[in-house]
Amino acid sequence: MTIETDRLRDRVAAELLRTRERTTLLTEAVDDGDLVRQHSPLMSPLVWDLAHVGSQEELWLVRDVGGRDPLRPELDELYDAFKHARRDRPGLPLLTPVEARKYVAQVRDKALDVLDRARIDDGRRLVADGFAFGMIIQHEQQHDETMLATHQLRAGSPVLAADPPPAVIAPVTGEVLVPGGPFTMGTDTEPWALDNERPAHQVDVPAFHIDRAAVTNGQYAAFIDAGGYDDPRWWSPAGWDHRQAAGLVAPAHWQRDGDGWSATTFGRTARVTPSEPVVHVCFHEAEAYAKWAGKRLPTEAEWEKAARWDPATGRSRRYPWGDETPEPRHANLGQRHLRPAPAGAFDDGASPLGVQQLIGDVWEWTSTDFTGYPGFTAFPYREYSEVFFGPDYKVLRGGSFGTDRNAVRGTFRNWDYPIRRQIFSGFRLARDA
Known part of the structure; x- marks a missing residue:
């Protein structure tokens, strides 16, 4: 056993614990009644997520x-996300909160024993560089x-608390020019990267401008006040149909407050902060604002080039600021604050071209459909992304x-239906050069 292997085991153990x-915080913050309740048909009961995390850890680790005997094989289908739609899960014979906590604790004890004993250098792709452990860590973090999004949809008094985000170091406005030319998109070297981030490949991106910051509440309120939700000129046909059918008039959780807007965030209602990125908007809203x-x-390739490409060296970084793992000075991640x-x-998190806060704060919609990269191979199972x-x-x-530092990087890809806005989603703008 090498020193590097020992360090990897220590890292995995620490990340599993963290x-x-x-x-535990997200599931212990509410009583058992809230754990089993469905707070929105878009979301599972919190107790389902808890047991599902344990089920996946048992299956893979x-x-x-580990090659161990199943603990609870009868739970496999019950907690298979593809067998039961979220809206149907409250009607399933789910584990009670007490049973779910006991189950995930038993699984974790066995997983840690596997970590102590398993070879993570035996040549199998699943265990090389601790991939299976990294996959399960990221799965739980996702x-x-x-569950944090479920908390946002929960009615009742606040149960989560966090420090406010840091203040502005210097105002960020305007846009930057990203020169045209090829860059390396995706990765072959990130050990815990998931299948849809692979393989690394060259993409030639024409020159474009991208905004230095995401669209803010203040900017988005101007779109509303200008009648943006009432003018079909700004909306795609599908977007306009959805706006009408869903009765959209503002981002989710916004309410009129005199001549301005308030928003309810994790049970607390306050005036929106104009300088914070707008959150809880769907793709159609983002697209309409952009046209207005x-x-x-931006396309997905444009977003990644703005986030990773270093014009001085021509290489693609892990993060906008370099290859260093995110620290609090770089980005707003990990539920450290409960809003963007x-x-x-975060001046320390800027890209070489001066684009800021590309990591953390809000998921940013791109114009790109979710597909595999050239040479994509599903691993270790088709249902993750293919x-x-x-x-x-x-x-x-x-x-x-709300994203953990392990569950995001310059190559990480998230995807959702263009009508969804229960996720912590916002956007920034681009234009042709």
Whole structure:
């Protein structure tokens, strides 16, 4: 056993523990009645997410990597996300909160024993560089963000608290020119990158301008006040149909407040902060705003080039600021704050061209449909991403204030239906050069 292997085991163990602490916070913050209640048909009961996290950990780490006997094989179908739609899950014979907590604790004990004993250098792709452990860590972190979104949809008194985001270091306005030419998109070297981020490939992107900051509440309120929701000129046909059918008049959770707007965030209602990125808008709203503003949404390739490409070296970085793992000075991640930070709050996280807050704060809609890269191979199972490929889903990039630092990077790809806005989604604008 090498020193590098020992360090990898220590890192995996630490990340499993840190991630479970957040899962525990999100599920212990409410009583058992709230855990089993469905707060929106778009979301699972929190207790389903909790047991599902344990089920996936058992399947991949305990059974596959560890070769151990199943703990609860009868739970496999019950907590298979593809067997039961979210709206139907409250009617299933789910584990009770007490049973779910006991189950995930038992699974974790066995997973840690597997970590101590398993070879993570035996040549199998699933375990090389601790991939299976990294996949399960990211899976739980993704469900932590999903549970955080469920908390946002929950009615009742506030149960979560966090410090406010940092103040603006310097105001961020305007746009930057990203020169045309090729760059390396995707990755072959990130050890815990998921299949849809692979393989690395060259993409020739024409020159374009991209805004230095995401669209803010103040900017978006101007679109509303200008009648943006009432004018079909700004909307695609599908977007206008959805706006009418869903009765959209403002971002989710906004309410008129005198001559301005308030928003309810995790049970607390306050005036929206004009300098913070707008959040809880769907793709159609983002696209309509962009057309009204005389611009457009960036393509996924444009977004990644703005976030990763270093004009001085021509290489693609892991993050806008370099290859260093995100720290609090770089980005608003990990539920450290419960809302986006104002534009200009993270100068240390800027890209070489001066584009700011590409990581954290809000997931950013792009204009690109979710598809595989050239040479894509599903791994370790098709249901992670391949079954979602096609025109039904749009790509989002960059993570949000609820995304863990392990679950986002310059290559990470998220996707959702263009009508969805329960996610922590916003956008920034681009235009042709």
